[in-house]
Structure formats: C-alpha cells, structure tokens
C-alpha cells in the first residue's frame with residue numbers, strides 16, 4: 001500500500017543505531033557526530049528484545065525512553081524497530097519447541113538470531129505482545145516517524161520443519177486444496193506411490209532417500225513465505241491499532257529469494273530494502289541497480305527506502321572488499337536515482353563485540369580521522385542538497401519479468417542440466433539494457449504490461465496458462481516480447497504443460513520446443529545471426545516452427561542447422577524466442593533488432609556512465625553516475641544540485657563522481 005505522506009521532508013540519511021551496545025557517554029558523542037554528518041533518521045531497537053522485556057511480561061523502557069528523547073532533542077527522527085528477529089533466552093527456555101528444525105532435522109540453538117519457528121503459537125503471541133507494548137509506549141512520541149518490524153524476514157532461516165510448522169502446513173494445504181483429490185492431482189502423487197488418503201499423513205518435505213515431490217516442495221516454499229508474512233501482518237496490525245506512523249520491514253531484493261516481494265509489498269506502508277555489494281562481482285553496481293529497480297517495482301513505482309547498505313566492507317562474504325574512495329557515494333546515489341527517498345546504512349557506529357565487529361559503519365573503529373568518516377560527512381551534505389528529489393518517480397519503457405515462484409520451482413532438483421540459472425539470465429539481459437542506458441522496471445507475470453514497449457522474459461520456467469494468455473494479448477496489442485530458453489515449461493504445480501514445453505506461448509512466439517538439448521560442460525555451440533557468428537553455450541533446443549521466422553540458426557552442436565532464434569509477427573506486435581545462452585556480444589546483436597521492433601532507443605551515453613531520471617509533473621532530475629576511470633560528458637542544460645552551478649548544454653562528470661541536474665526543460669530528451 002503506497003504511503004500517502006512522506007516519512008521525512010527530504011531524503012532521509014542515517015542508519016541502524018545500537019545504543020544498547022554502548023555506555024551513556026558514547027550516546028552523547030553519537031548524537032553530536034550524527035549532527036555533524038547530517039543524519040536525519042536512525043533505526044533503533046531492532047535486536048533489543050532481551051533488554052526491553054527482561055523476563056516474560058516485565059518491561060524496562062528506561063534506556064529506550066532516554067535514547068529516543070535524546071535523539072528527538074537533537075532533531076533526529078526514529079525508525080523504531082520491533083525486536084522480533086531475535087527472541088530472548090527466556091523465551092527459548094520457556095518454549096524449547098519454538099526452535100527451528102532444519103530440513104535435515106537439526107534443532108537450531110540459541111546465541112545467534114532468526115532461529116525461531118514462525119509457526120510456534122508461543123512466538124506468535126510473544127511478537128504481538130512486544131509490538132503492542134512498544135506501540136503503546138512510543139506510538140505518540142514525536143521522534144518516531146516509522147516502524148521497522150522484525151529484520152529481513154526469511155534470513156538467515158525461513159524454512160522450518162518443526163512439529164508446529166508441519167501442523168500449520170497441513171492447515172494451509174487444506175485451505176488451498178480443500179480435498180485430498182485436488183492435492184493428489186496437483187502434486188502428481190500417482191508418481192512413486194505418494195498418494196495420500198489422510199491429511200495427517202502429509203508432512204513437511206524433509207530430507208528423504210531421494211528427491212522429494214517437487215509440487216510438495218514448491219507448496220512448502222509458498223507456505224513458508226505465507227507464515228513469515230502472517231507474522232509481519234500480526235505485528236503490523238498490533239501497531240496500527242495503537243499508532244499512526246507508517247509500518248515497514250526491510251526486504252532483501254536481489255539478495256535473497258525466499259520471500260515473494262510482490263506479495264509483501266502489498267502489506268507494507270512503504271517498501272524498504274537492504275542491499276550489500278557482492279564483492280566477487282566486478283560489476284557489483286549492476287547488481288545494485290537490479291536490487292534498486294526491483295525495490296521500486298514491487299512497490300508499484302512509488303519511492304522506497306534504502307534501509308541498509310554499507311559504507312565500506314561487510315564481514316560475511318569470503319573476501320570482504322573495502323569500498324574505494326567515492327564508491328560509497330556512487331552506490332548511495334544510484335539507489336536514490338532509482339527511486340529511494342533514503343540513504344541509510346547498517347550501521348551508525350562499528351560494534352566492538354559480537355559477530356559483526358569487522359563490518360564497516362558510518363563511524364568506523366578508526367574514528368573521525370578516517371576516509372570513511374570524511375566521505376560520510378560529505379555524503380550527508382549531498383543528500384541534503386537532493387531534498388527536492390523526494391517523491392519523484394522513475395519512468396521506464398521496458399520491463400523484465402521477475403517471478404519468485406518461478407525461481408523457487410526452477411531451483412528444485414533434477415533439472416535437465418545444472419547450468420540453468422535464472423539469476424544469470426536475468427542479469428545478462430539486464431546488463432545489456434544497463435550498458436545501453438535503458439531504464440528497466442521489473443514486472444510480475446499477470447500484471448498489466450500495456451505501458452511497456454518491450455517486455456523480456458529471460459527465465460520464466462513456471463508460467464500459468466492465464467499469465468501466458470496475458471502475454472499473448474500483450475503482443476497482439478502491439479507489444480514486443482522476448483522470451484529466453486527454458487521458459488513456459490511448467491504450470492503452478494511444477495507439472496509440464498499439456499502440449500509440451502513452451503506450449504502456452506506457442507501463439508505469441510510462433511514456435512514450441514520438441515526437445516531440450518543441454519550441452520557438455522564447456523561446450524560451445526555458436527549461432528549464425530543475420531550473417532554473423534555469435535557465441536552460445538550450455539543449452540540448445542530442437543524447435544518446431546509454428547509460423548515464426550527463423551532469424552538465427554545453430555552452427556554446431558546437436559541442433560546444428562536448425563533454428564536457434566525466432567521472430568514472430570502476431571497481431572500488432574512481435575514475439576522473439578532465443579533458445580540458447582547467448583554471450584554478451586550475442587545479446588548485443590539480437591537486442592539491437594529487438595529495440596528496432598519495440599521502438600526503444602539506446603541512450604547513446606558513454607558506457608559506464610549510469611544515467612537515470614527521476615521526474616515529477618513539472619521537473620526532471622537527471623542522475624549521472626560515472627563508474628569509469630575517465631571523465632564523461634553528458635549533453636543537458638540545467639542546475640547542478642551537488643556541486644552547484646549550471647550545465648549549459650553539456651556537463652563533465654569527473655571519473656568516479658556523480659552529478660544531479662535539474663533540467664531547465666523537463667521534457668529535454
């Protein structure tokens with residue numbers, strides 16, 4: 001549900017703040033330094049349950065009262081956490097049955113976080129109690145501008161195989177299927193003798209002798225997501241009954257896949273997202289752009305909140321690279337460019353003890369005489385200069401389908417080859433568009449796509465017949481659709497479509513798939529496309545043309561000589577099918593033709609200069625983020641918001657720097 005009023009007047013700046021880890025003297029230094037850095041909002045109390053409810057029903061709010069008042073006196077707003085990601089020791093002592101059981105049957109111990117069964121009745125009661133107590137006490141506090149429920153639902157564990165979960169799973173299945181006949185049919189239990197005569201015989205899909213029924217596993221993922229969301233909704237409603245501030249929880253778009261963010265975004269008042277660079281990825285800023293675009297898209301295009309990112313290194317990857325000078329600002333402002341109305345970090349002050357002591361912070365262990373601190377202060381000033389951007393939106397003409405259920409299904413075992421990866425294909429297509437300077441929304445199958453000139457389905461393994469019919473109508477009405485291999489293979493129960501692979505898209509694409517032809521590890525099988533040789537590997541398909549024009553043919557491999565890439569005119573639009581894994585150059589060649597069909601034009605900006613627009617009815621803000629080692633030029637006229645001054649027809653963005661220009665003519669292309 002979109003937020004009807006802004007959380008803060010400008011772009012929020014700050015991060016997670018854990019005062020309970022520090023003595024009172026440090027608090028005073030904290031707020032002084034927060035002011036120096038331009039911090040406007042901090043998230044407090046996210047992991048503080050054990051220090052707020054010291055014994056069941058015994059609350060101690062003194063320290064929280066004090067810190068919230070101190071922040072308020074210093075003009076710093078509070079995003080108040082509910083601490084339910086980390087129940088206290090007393091809770092597990094009283095309710096040992098509320099611990100998570102893994103798929104292999106291990107009962108998870110205390111001393112970490114996130115190890116509670118979201119189906120345990122005692123947990124459900126306890127979270128409503130603590131959320132209600134917090135909302136009763138702070139719902140009217142003027143410092144509190146937002147509620148931060150829980151932390152990153154689904155991480156570090158989402159799935160739970162405890163007795164509580166099994167019982168709840170059966171209840172969820174009864175609601176979904178009503179009859180055992182319907183369940184047996186959906187799961188295809190005639191296979192391997194899995195037929196059920198009693199609801200009570202159905203369990204969670206725990207580790208078994210061989211692979212477990214894929215329909216059951218897919219439903220268990222849906223159930224798990226549903227249980228997590230039910231916990232969020234219970235807390236949210238307890239808060240809403242007592243307080244009026246917007247309620248959110250922090251997502252992990254493009255980092256974690258176990259929660260269906262389309263469904264979650266409908267439950268929060270404003271989308272909030274956490275994002276951390278993947279250090280092994282040399283183009284991690286492209287992964288960042290995907291996460292930001294997805295955060296915006298799940299919220300229907302509304303501005304969202306970057307709830308966490310890092311000033312420099314994280315501490316949980318195998319090699320945690322420090323950010324280079326300027327990189328933090330490029331990251332932060334790329335999120336803002338793609339719709340965030342906040343720049344928030346994990347965390348304000350680096351912690352001395354505990355598992356995250358090597359994680360970076362706004363205030364590092366080295367103190368204020370440090371590069372990180374100087375950059376944090378400079379960024380705070382930049383964020384303040386962007387206040388006018390708040391509330392503006394990002395416009396896109398191209399959509400990429402992103403479907404969590406399809407990803408869950410594709411990731412199950414015993415697929416035709418281990419080389420199939422939805423993440424890899426989505427990234428490959430997105431990367432092409434990123435390099436071409438084309439802004440992308442993500443879309444859910446079944447949503448209205450009419451406003452997009454071009455829709456890409458790089459990895460739509462699971463596609464219902466209804467959603468396929470919508471895509472066909474989209475093409476018939478004039479849209480351009482590109483579908484990549486291993487798509488439209490199964491229905492919502494992971495059963496192969498009647499009529500075979502790709503059958504539901506046969507009309508839109510003018511082709512279907514006779515047989516999958518995966519390749520040996522390392523084997524390449526190139527394609528001739530419009531007279532040139534382009535590279536492909538991993539996968540081929542034997543296609544049956546049903547009216548489409550073959551525009552690329554396999555040169556080698558088992559499908560040598562037959563169609564690899566097809567183009568189909570259908571109604572007013574065009575459907576493309578790419579039946580193999582093209583490399584980046586191959587995608588460049590094919591996408592050039594696709595753009596021509598769709599009437600989409602690459603931006604023509606220098607490669608490595610990320611240019612994104614945020615618009616209102618009367619204003620256009622152009623963000624230009626230079627990821628290159630050289631300066632870059634951009635043609636435009638307007639007021640530069642970060643460095644001041646004007647761009648008269650052209651602006652130079654120094655290597656590694658960012659410029660934000662408010663155009664004189666908001667319509668300037």
Ligand code: GAL
Pocket residue numbers: 151152274276308314315346356359
């Ligand atoms: C996030 C989490 C934070 C902190 C951070 C470290 O996933 O929400 O609490 O652990 O990671 O990168």
